[in-house]
């Protein structure tokens with residue numbers, strides 16, 4: 001299985017506003033989870049949740065908040081390393097008074113490997129992963145054979161991996177890798193009406209990029 005020595009993220013716009021920094025200082029203890037070697041007990045982390053989802057790369061957390069409001073019976077573990085987004089998401093959770101979102105500041109590979117128990121997740125959201133369009137950067141794409149094996153081990157049987165991208169060659173890349181894998185069934189779906197358009201997706205749409213939603217179910 002691939003190790004996370006190759007980073008799938010680039011450090012973008014790390015300038016954090018005063019409000020995001022205050023949120024980080026004041027709200028981390030309430031909603032943030034520090035990385036640790038212990039595996040989660042989701043029953044105690046989300047005592048009221050019927051299902052557990054992880055969102056990889058939440059960006060500014062717009063979709064996270066919107067979806068968490070729509071599915072209050074689901075617990076969402078939101079993982080990213082983007083500092084302004086972490087501050088913003090913490091502030092938005094507080095403002096929306098949500099009790100079903102917790103935040104981690106870490107590479108999702110590391111979190112999945114070290115902290116997520118096997119067969120514990122009902123779903124994984126990966127919305128608009130960095131597309132790494134240049135051929136020499138393809139090795140940085142988060143979806144690869146090792147990632148497919150890793151998420152397979154963490155999902156319950158019947159659990160789903162939902163990825164959306166506005167970079168068509170990346171959607172083809174993902175489809176190719178999943179079609180070569182016996183671990184999942186699925187493929188392209190209509191955009192679900194509950195998935196909101198984030199600012200990042202809006203930029204792609206304005207550039208006339210075609211957006212693809214793909215959902216794969218663990219068999």
Ligand SMILES: C[S@@+](CC[C@H](N)C(=O)[O-])C[C@H]1O[C@@H](n2cnc3c(N)ncnc32)[C@H](O)[C@@H]1O
Pocket residue numbers: 008009010056057058059060061063079080081082085106107108109126127128129130142198199200201
């Ligand atoms: C292009 S942005 C999309 C953000 C958001 N999902 C949206 O739709 O607006 C990709 C995000 O994924 C994060 N990311 C990339 N690789 C990651 C990893 N291995 N672990 C956690 N976050 C990652 C980046 O930091 C960035 O915030």
